[in-house]
Amino acid sequence: MTPKLVATLALPLALSLGACTLQAPTSPPASAPPTATRPDPLPGVTLSLDQIREQMFHVGAGRRLKPPSWPGGARVAVGLSFDVDNATAALSTGNLDYEILSRGEYGAVDGLPRILRMLDRQKVPASFFIPAVSAELHPGMVKEIQASTLQHEIGIHGWIHERLPLLDNEQEEQRLLNQSLETLTRMMGKRPTGYRAPSWKFSKYTLAQIKAAGFLYDSSLMASDDAYEILLDRQPTGLVELPIERILDDFPYFGGNADGSMPALSAVYEVYQSEFDVAYEESGLYLLTMHPHVTGHRSRVAMLERLVAYMKGKPGVWFATHEQIAQHVKGLLK
Numbered sequence: 001m002t003p004k005l006v007a008t009l010a011l012p013l014a015l016s017l018g019a020c021t022l023q024a025p026t027s028p029p030a031s032a033p034p035t036a037t038r039p040d041p042l043p044g045v046t047l048s049l050d051q052i053r054e055q056m057f058h059v060g061a062g063r064r065l066k067p068p069s070w071p072g073g074a075r076v077a078v079g080l081s082f083d084v085d086n087a088t089a090a091l092s093t094g095n096l097d098y099e100i101l102s103r104g105e106y107g108a109v110d111g112l113p114r115i116l117r118m119l120d121r122q123k124v125p126a127s128f129f130i131p132a133v134s135a136e137l138h139p140g141m142v143k144e145i146q147a148s149t150l151q152h153e154i155g156i157h158g159w160i161h162e163r164l165p166l167l168d169n170e171q172e173e174q175r176l177l178n179q180s181l182e183t184l185t186r187m188m189g190k191r192p193t194g195y196r197a198p199s200w201k202f203s204k205y206t207l208a209q210i211k212a213a214g215f216l217y218d219s220s221l222m223a224s225d226d227a228y229e230i231l232l233d234r235q236p237t238g239l240v241e242l243p244i245e246r247i248l249d250d251f252p253y254f255g256g257n258a259d260g261s262m263p264a265l266s267a268v269y270e271v272y273q274s275e276f277d278v279a280y281e282e283s284g285l286y287l288l289t290m291h292p293h294v295t296g297h298r299s300r301v302a303m304l305e306r307l308v309a310y311m312k313g314k315p316g317v318w319f320a321t322h323e324q325i326a327q328h329v330k331g332l333l334k
């Protein structure tokens, strides 16, 4: 990517950051600098189509990886995933508000154990993406996940849930990826094969780095309902994408700006179930993203258990880890 394009890409980010943290004055003070120093809010309008293509397809969707059948002749594949962020997103930004940090710690203290008990009751495996710092702060979590006979998967989810586009530093990103891999490999006793970017946010360096690191799959993008091969600058990478979706994530409903204000669990359940019903009809893939510090609360685990029981009530539902699903669809790349 050219330096000019890199600079162009950085502008919207600078704007959006400003929007979060600064109150824009209604009129400039007399001593305000000339408006010419303001970042361009619409850099895309002056780019050529080739430049736009270069930006759009730096990370792109390649071959659809929809298998003719799922293992055992199943009709649908279901992958439950939990991002064990706990307090790391706040810690990454230096936010030492202990109301926020303790809300994150709930994930380790009560959320994760309750979810693991539910998975044991229902006998379904899951994938846990853990920031390395989160694992180090509560090392019992890795042991608890590995203690289950269901052979849950553990994958990479950054060092301290750093937002990679904010970091915007190739060497630092590589250092943090290496640290994360070394830490989780040591704690797990084996190397993780799955990657999920913190907050699902790739920087312009992420795809090349995770390809070079030899991951089997990524699960941070959302260009399809089906698995697909990720393209890097329009070239095949051999990396499987297991796509996520915001409507299949607990955070928009219960975390962030919602901040616990969503009182009707039934509304979330309805979205989750409807998405599953169509995935079942289409013989597709159904992935849920949840967080122990968000979904691990009593009423929400009860809701999730109701959904799992509903799905188990249908014939031909394959519950698998993301790694197992990626292994299965990777065969289509040959």
Ligand SMILES: [Zn+2]
Pocket (backbone or CB within 6 Å): 083, 084, 085, 157, 161, 198, 199
């Ligand atoms: Zn996360």
